[in-house]
Amino acid sequence: MTNDSSTFACGDLEQVLPAAWKGELGRQELDALEQHLASCGQCRALATGLEDAWMSVGLDDVMGPGADLRARVMRAADLAFHDRAGVTPAAAAAASPRHAAPSSSWWKLAAAAAAFVVVGVGIGRAWPDTQLQQEVSFLRDELRSVRHVMTLSLIQQASATERLQAVATAALIDRPDAQVRDALLEALAGDGNVNVRLAAIDALRGLAGDPRVSAQLIASARDRNSPMVQVAVIDALVERRDRSAAPALRAIADDSEAATAVRERARWAIGQLQASAI
Amino acid sequence: MFAPRDPALEDVRPDEALMRAVQGGDSRAFEGIYDRYHRPLFSFFVRLTGDRPGSEDLVQDVFVRVLRYRASYDPGRPFKAWIYQLARNAASDRRQSRAAHHGADALPDDVRDPGPTPLARVVGDERRALVERGLGALPDEAREAIVLSRVEGLSHREVGRILGCTEAAARVRVFRAVQQLRSAVERLQRPRG
Ligand SMILES: [Zn+2]
Numbered sequence: 212m213t214n215d216s217s218t219f220a221c222g223d224l225e226q227v228l229p230a231a232w233k234g235e236l237g238r239q240e241l242d243a244l245e246q247h248l249a250s251c252g253q254c255r256a257l258a259t260g261l262e263d264a265w266m267s268v269g270l271d272d273v274m275g276p277g278a279d280l281r282a283r284v285m286r287a288a289d290l291a292f293h294d295r296a297g298v299t300p301a302a303a304a305a306a307s308p309r310h311a312a313p314s315s316s317w318w319k320l321a322a323a324a325a326a327f328v329v330v331g332v333g334i335g336r337a338w339p340d341t342q343l344q345q346e347v348s349f350l351r352d353e354l355r356s357v358r359h360v361m362t363l364s365l366i367q368q369a370s371a372t373e374r375l376q377a378v379a380t381a382a383l384i385d386r387p388d389a390q391v392r393d394a395l396l397e398a399l400a401g402d403g404n405v406n407v408r409l410a411a412i413d414a415l416r417g418l419a420g421d422p423r424v425s426a427q428l429i430a431s432a433r434d435r436n437s438p439m440v441q442v443a444v445i446d447a448l449v450e451r452r453d454r455s456a457a458p459a460l461r462a463i464a465d466d467s468e469a470a471t472a473v474r475e476r477a478r479w480a481i482g483q484l485q486a487s488a489i
Numbered sequence: 490m491f492a493p494r495d496p497a498l499e500d501v502r503p504d505e506a507l508m509r510a511v512q513g514g515d516s517r518a519f520e521g522i523y524d525r526y527h528r529p530l531f532s533f534f535v536r537l538t539g540d541r542p543g544s545e546d547l548v549q550d551v552f553v554r555v556l557r558y559r560a561s562y563d564p565g566r567p568f569k570a571w572i573y574q575l576a577r578n579a580a581s582d583r584r585q586s587r588a589a590h591h592g593a594d595a596l597p598d599d600v601r602d603p604g605p606t607p608l609a610r611v612v613g614d615e616r617r618a619l620v621e622r623g624l625g626a627l628p629d630e631a632r633e634a635i636v637l638s639r640v641e642g643l644s645h646r647e648v649g650r651i652l653g654c655t656e657a658a659a660r661v662r663v664f665r666a667v668q669q670l671r672s673a674v675e676r677l678q679r680p681r682g
Contacts, residue, residue, distance in 0.1 A: 225664040226657055229638065230645060261664070264671040267620040268639045276531045276545045281523065284552045288519050403587045405550070436585040438578065439554065472561055 219247040224254050232265055371404035378407055382414035392418060396427045399444075405437055412443050419451055429459045432477075438470035445476045449483045457484055504568035512559050522572075523552060529641055530576055536636045537580060539625055550579040570650035573637070577651065584629070623673035631666035638663045 219227075227244050230236050236244065248255045378398055381391055392415075399411040408431075418424045428451075432444040441463070448456040463469055463477040502510075502518075504525065510518035527548055534544035554575045562571055624632055637648045638659075649659035 226660045229660040229663040229667070233638065233644065235645060260671055261667050264620065264623075264674060265639060265667050267616055267674075268624065268635060268670070269617050269621065270640060275528055276541075276548060280527065280531075280545050280548060284523055284527070284549055285520070287549065287553050288516060288523075288556060405582050437582045439557070439582060442557075472558060475561075 219243040221247075221251060221254055223247075224258065228258055228261065229265075232262065371402075371407055374398065374402060374404065374407045375410055378410040378414050382410070382416070384417065387414075387417060392421065392424065396423065399427055399431055405439055408437070408440050409443050412440070412447050416447070416450070425451070425453050425455060428453070429456050432456070432459055432463060433466075435466075435469055435473075438473045441469070441473045442476045445473070445480045449480045452484065452487045454484055454488060457481060460484070505564045505566075508555075508559070508562055508568050508571075509564040511555070512562065512564075519552075519556070522555065522568075526572055527552075530572070533573070533576060533636055533641055534580065536624070536640050537629075537632060543583075547576070547579050547583065550583075551576050554579065567647070567650060569643070569647060573643075573647075573651040577633070619674055619677055620670070622677055623670050626673045626677075627666065627669055630662075631669045634659070634662045634666040635670060 224247075227236065227240065231241065231244055248258055378395065381387060381395055384391060387395070395411045395414050399408050399415065402408050402411070412428075412431075415424050415428070425448075428444050428448055432441055432448065434440065445460065445463075448460070460477045460481050464474050464481065466474065469477075502521070504522065507518040507521050511522065530548050530551055531544055534547045535541055538544060538547075551572065555572065558575070562568070624635065627635075634648065634652070637643050637651060638645065643651070645659045645663065646656045648663070649656045652659060652662065654662070
């Protein structure tokens, strides 16, 4: 390679050329580059070829996102601003389902189920009649089983939106059975969608004191693949006052490969658990 | 006479001031941030993943993270680098969790179609289409460097902040990514035999 310019070596090209493309070079640096390219055929050929590739990357503005995105984000924001602790993405996602198309029978079922509860509870309060209360209680049991079935069938779905709906439904079940619990634990452990995992954490709230839930939460707290899930799990462990999590939390706080926010959260959680132990 | 406070005036505040207001619970400031960043982020994700609906979800994810982690933002640091870091994390979380969910053998859902992307088809320019395909064939880090520097138009200083390296290292990464792109395009041009 020729290199007759004392201020520029061929090896400088990889640092200087991208800056030249973006107009980030000063006059002197630009002169040095140009001088070098005028005298060095190899760098000139390379620079020409690369500039061609660089310029060919289309700058065409991709069409903007759909109009409903803003509404979805603002609904999520609304929740966050009313929740001092910060929004839970699961709640945000549940508040703004992407594909809220009523074509899914889930929505009809859920609407019917919600009406069930409202009407049932309303009647129960207005007429404290034993028979009526028995009926209301029967309806509630029915509702529970409807929710169980919905959860178990939807959680198998390929679409993340449907799995999210399944998990959100499970969160409405006051006493999830073992099958639903296991489905939620599986979703928490390895669902491909972070929102589904976060929703599963919320749905597992109803299972305080269940050792399997604790074990999975602790395992997920150590899963570095998603700092967001880690933080949410740590929060859940604090909420459960799960002191068995303390060693895992200490390990996370000391894990140099964990995200900084996660380590800080783990440190905070240890403090919280210690405070609640007093 | 005082003119009524014009809400549009709030938009002249720098990002960092808007984000400080968000930390204080100002939802209008959050809207300002959304208005400034949703399109660049959307284009970042579309060019990175080639998946439009998935990119909308990722944009939503980023803004949820902005709120979730708002307390951790330091207003003394550039907001743009922070939000693009959240964007990278969102994209990488999705890649990793998909890979974990589908197993190592299965291709992730968001793997790029080796054929022309819709964007390339719309552009109709053969050369552009080829470069789009070449871009799609690059490793994620290389594609990311090109998208941030060329498509998003960020300075190498900003790219360095986002990627967690020096400005000089960011330039080198872009240079090498463009080299890879050029080779990928050449491979695509070669008739299959
Ligand atoms: Zn040279």
